[in-house]
Amino acid sequence: MRNIKLRIKFSTNIVVMMLATIGLLSGCNAYLSPDPYVTNSEAPPALESANVIDISGGAKIEFQLPAGVEDILYVKASFLRNGMLQETKVSRYDNSLYVLGLRDTSKVVDVELVVGNSSGKESTPLKVQVKPLTSSIDYALQTMLVEETFGGIRLRWDNPTQATTIVKVFSYGVVEFEGDTILAEVFSEDTKLEIPDYKIRGEIIGGYDSIQTQFGFQFKDIYGNQTDTFFLTKTPIYEEYLEPVATDIFPFKGVSVHSATLAAEDPTLTWDGPNWGNRSSYKLWDGKWNSNGDCYWAVAHDVNNFGGAEAFKNKKSAFVTIDLQKPSKLSRYLIHGMRSKQFVFNESSPKKWRIWVTPDLTEEEAKVWGPDSNWEVAHDFSVPGPIDGKIGSAVTDSDYEIWNMGWEYDLSIDVKYPVRFLRLEVYEAWTSAVGGGAVAELQVYGSPQ
Known part of the structure; x- marks a missing residue:
């Protein structure tokens, strides 16, 4: 019986300690996740105007913050990209922001600009419109130059904005699966170079023979956009x-x-x-x-x-x-x-x-x-x-x-x-x-x- 009593007493202590710990953690959680500390119950003034400069794949939007307002924290732009809502924020120390990743040059994109303050309040939106210029990946496809070279091909294109661009090169007839030739990725690279210049010699698949070979080219950006795969047939020059x-x-x-x-x-x-x-x-x-x-x-x-x-x-x-x-x-x-x-x-x-x-x-x-x-x-x-x-x-x-x-x-x-x-x-x-x-x-x- 003494042993039983001791066990019961020990277990009771553990329960008490656990309850105390849970209460403490709950208190910490409440402390670590407070509601906004409101000092200003009013929303900040809205932007009066903005200057939109259309650029490759988006726009640069310039603005002036409302004068005499001390608790402004940020300016936020909201817009749709590929059907999904996107947000871009800059701090009170900036007077411009960029809206990027837009590809359709025939489409006008609505952008809402709001001013946010340190009390968690946001202004009424200022609406502007963006009509992007040719995106970096479409410009890459338009300016792409593919030449036959020893053991493979040479690939170049123009990237005047030095935007991060991912290029993928595919080839038919280099891999067989169950008797059929399949399209295989033979080269992949991301670059910010102004004039990327690559020689693709099929190191992944053991090199190219000097025969007609079909190559596919695709460009991607970091915003989820990609071009269709463009195909060319080239004959690599023999080398060893x-x-x-x-x-x-x-x-x-x-x-x-x-x-x-x-x-x-x-x-x-x-x-x-x-x-x-x-x-x-x-x-x-x-x-x-x-x-x-x-x-x-x-x-x-x-x-x-x-x-x-x-x-x-x-x-x-x-x-x-x-x-x-x-x-x-x-x-x-x-x-x-x-x-x-x-x-x-x-x-x-x-x-x-x-x-x-x-x-x-x-x-x-x-x-x-x-x-x-x-x-x-x-x-x-x-x-x-x-x-x-x-x-x-x-x-x-x-x-x-x-x-x-x-x-x-x-x-x-x-x-x-x-x-x-x-x-x-x-x-x-x-x-x-x-x-x-x-x-x-x-x-x-x-x-x-």
């Missing part, structure tokens, strides 16, 4: 990855005679950077570019003897030459910097480089270098700086994503002849005090002749 091998056709002529002064006087006094341990030239095409050990170091001069860091700081170039093994019509090249954030827009990552090519097809012919040779610059490139200004480990996600895409250039227009030997010249790294440029990956594509 050109597997390179190392070559020493430009050997270093000896540390004892090599200096920045001599190199400037005699351009034949150059050499392809030495192999630093396991960082030999094949690291340029081993499919890895995560860290320092995955790179090829193109060194300006022997850092242990003459030149070294000072020579590279003064923009004395470093070179590496590769043999593509067979004469090929070049389509493009792609360079990657290291993925490790330490090197993003920083340290030894290459900042400026040139791609040299020659029509000469034998090693003996290609060994000739200098003003009287057949070598010419196919591309001279400087990596744009980070948009957000942060480098290395502090780089922003958006700039890091751009960095990891690498830098690609179409060589097919500038280089008309078959190429066997290609030369990379690095003439500036991101940090001037380093002794060379750590090139993580160089990929060359084209069509063997």
Whole structure:
């Protein structure tokens, strides 16, 4: 019996505590969710007028707040978009707001503007009308340019308002399901670029053959609008990855005679950077570019003897030459910097480089270098700086994503002849005090002749 009494007493205490807790929580809830603290029982004055400026996909509405009213909190616009009520608010410190996401340029949209105060009261509405100009997604479809390129297509359009635009590309005949070809999404990207420019080579589905292929294009905005899918048939130009091998056709002529002064006087006094341990030239095409050990170091001069860091700081170039093994019509090249954030827009990552090519097809012919040779610059490139200004480990996600895409250039227009030997010249790294440029990956594509 004593045990029973103890249990009953203990249970009673628990019930009391629970009731007290519930009461406390109820009190907190009431405290945390009070009714508006009314200091002004009257609604604020309405806006007297507003100036509507129709823009792409909506309007900018300018107004003046009622004078002498201190407790105004916001101005709110209410309107229908795709049949659903939408609201846009700005604070008392603004004198304009935007109504966006409207697509039908033939339709006038009614907008109600109200003034709200800190007492939760709103004014009578001022009604205005908006007649939007062509939306960003419709303008994208109107200005879209699709061209055949090596291994796929090139897609461009105009986005003068720099509105966030989502593009999706589809393709027929690349995926089969139960014997039928289906429409598959092969590319998707969102962008604010003024002139977006993408090359779509079917990486998701293993690349495109050089046959007639039907592509579909659709544009979306962030307000739930989308265009119909527009179809075009294009034939990608044939290309393949050109597997390179190392070559020493430009050997270093000896540390004892090599200096920045001599190199400037005699351009034949150059050499392809030495192999630093396991960082030999094949690291340029081993499919890895995560860290320092995955790179090829193109060194300006022997850092242990003459030149070294000072020579590279003064923009004395470093070179590496590769043999593509067979004469090929070049389509493009792609360079990657290291993925490790330490090197993003920083340290030894290459900042400026040139791609040299020659029509000469034998090693003996290609060994000739200098003003009287057949070598010419196919591309001279400087990596744009980070948009957000942060480098290395502090780089922003958006700039890091751009960095990891690498830098690609179409060589097919500038280089008309078959190429066997290609030369990379690095003439500036991101940090001037380093002794060379750590090139993580160089990929060359084209069509063997």
